[in-house]
Amino acid sequence: MGGKRILVIDDDRSLLRLVQIILGRRGNQVEVALSVQEAEGMLREQAPFNLIILDLMMPNENGFAFLHWQEEQPPPLRDIPVIMNTAKQLTPEEQQYLDRRCLKIIIKGINFTERLITEVESA
Amino acid sequence: MVDLHERSRILVVDDDPMNIYIVREVLGDGYEVQSASTGEQALALADEFGADLILLDVMMPDIDGYELCRRFRANPALAFTKVILVSAKSMLRDRLEGYRAGADDYIVKPFDPEELRAKVQVFLRLKSVEEVERVKDDIINVFSHETRTPLNTIIGFARLLDESSHLSGAEREAIQHIRDNGESLMELVDKTIFLASLRKGNCRLSLVSLRLDALLQAVFTKLAATIAEKRLTVQVVDPEQLTLVADETLLTTAVALVIENAIKFSPLGGTLVASGERHGRYLRLHIRDNGRGLPQSRLVALFNAFVVDDIAHHGQGHGLGLAIVKHVLRLHGGDISARNNPDACGCTFTLLLPDKVLPPA
Numbered sequence: 176m177g178g179k180r181i182l183v184i185d186d187d188r189s190l191l192r193l194v195q196i197i198l199g200r201r202g203n204q205v206e207v208a209l210s211v212q213e214a215e216g217m218l219r220e221q222a223p224f225n226l227i228i229l230d231l232m233m234p235n236e237n238g239f240a241f242l243h244w245q246e247e248q249p250p251p252l253r254d255i256p257v258i259m260n261t262a263k264q265l266t267p268e269e270q271q272y273l274d275r276r277c278l279k280i281i282i283k284g285i286n287f288t289e290r291l292i293t294e295v296e297s298a
Numbered sequence: 299m300v301d302l303h304e305r306s307r308i309l310v311v312d313d314d315p316m317n318i319y320i321v322r323e324v325l326g327d328g329y330e331v332q333s334a335s336t337g338e339q340a341l342a343l344a345d346e347f348g349a350d351l352i353l354l355d356v357m358m359p360d361i362d363g364y365e366l367c368r369r370f371r372a373n374p375a376l377a378f379t380k381v382i383l384v385s386a387k388s389m390l391r392d393r394l395e396g397y398r399a400g401a402d403d404y405i406v407k408p409f410d411p412e413e414l415r416a417k418v419q420v421f422l423r424l425k426s427v428e429e430v431e432r433v434k435d436d437i438i439n440v441f442s443h444e445t446r447t448p449l450n451t452i453i454g455f456a457r458l459l460d461e462s463s464h465l466s467g468a469e470r471e472a473i474q475h476i477r478d479n480g481e482s483l484m485e486l487v488d489k490t491i492f493l494a495s496l497r498k499g500n501c502r503l504s505l506v507s508l509r510l511d512a513l514l515q516a517v518f519t520k521l522a523a524t525i526a527e528k529r530l531t532v533q534v535v536d537p538e539q540l541t542l543v544a545d546e547t548l549l550t551t552a553v554a555l556v557i558e559n560a561i562k563f564s565p566l567g568g569t570l571v572a573s574g575e576r577h578g579r580y581l582r583l584h585i586r587d588n589g590r591g592l593p594q595s596r597l598v599a600l601f602n603a604f605v606v607d608d609i610a611h612h613g614q615g616h617g618l619g620l621a622i623v624k625h626v627l628r629l630h631g632g633d634i635s636a637r638n639n640p641d642a643c644g645c646t647f648t649l650l651l652p653d654k655v656l657p658p659a
Contacts, residue, residue, distance in 0.1 A: 262443050
């Protein structure tokens, strides 16, 4: 079981709520942010998080922008592991960057929630 | 033939008024024709006029035709515009320079009016096909990506409900319907995105040496549940213990799609035979079922995406699986074919793979 403090960043309200319920039921403390900007504020001001779940494609600042911002932050913020989830078909270059930068990449698909649970629990 | 579309626009670029006059005579009836007598004028006009096709004289006084052609090509607004170079020069070297500058074709002065009309027609048709293709790709792209996230949410919440312990049988059935249909739609979206990425050609093969029997074993293990459901007997015939060179993920996906298809058309208690043989430079993998076989009309367009013979009655396949298989095999320099078995019982799909995969040109 979980017990992690997790920040989920996604511009889709219902998906955020779904992830919050599912991971919350497994004993995690789940906070949500609807934009990169909101997430940055929460990460700076709130108690430290153990894990970030990040959507790649968002209007305004996207997942890549968040990753670049995070790289420039002092530890421990810089070192919080990120699970990326995306509905986008990645180019080989993007794949390479994200493989290096993220704990795991989850493509939104049929077993999305199962995979998310598995990855969060093994993180 | 009456064309109800708006008239196509042709820009004639030539410093000799006589040549412009001739082109107007030849094309003026069927098309909207505008002309420019200098390079600068042509650059300004091509954009503003929205030319579908440009007839471009190579020998212009201010900017030469090849350079003009390169500048047209650099303009994204003219991405689909066709450029035909017109010149009295007919040396191969000149024509090659024209193609390198981005011209679509070359016509030598003096030209036959009929040939000019025919060429213009061919290239305008090509342009409109390319534009339609592009719109189709854009629609498929936007639709499939924008569908993934809401589908995730629909399926996810349905599963969440399903975890609840106090549901009636009818409620649980309703949830199951939401899940089944959501998942079928998601599968369609996934296949569409996969096919689109194959078609775009931004797929890199990571080639490894594979054993055919191991590959088949992996596929049959993955499909064990559906095979058991239909109580099928599976036979693998690989007396030579064949090996092949391929991208493991892509080829496994392709073989699984063919076998899934065979399972779907197999009768309850039927038999599936997967057999490999070497044939010259090629390996052939036959997947044989003993179902009803396929009507001739279906065999013809079997590997085209989105082709279904009866749109009202097609099943879960959406016609995408086999199109994916075809693309995967062609990427490997191979192919796929299908025919009904000679004993009029079921059909056989044959996957052809070369023993060496050459990188695309």
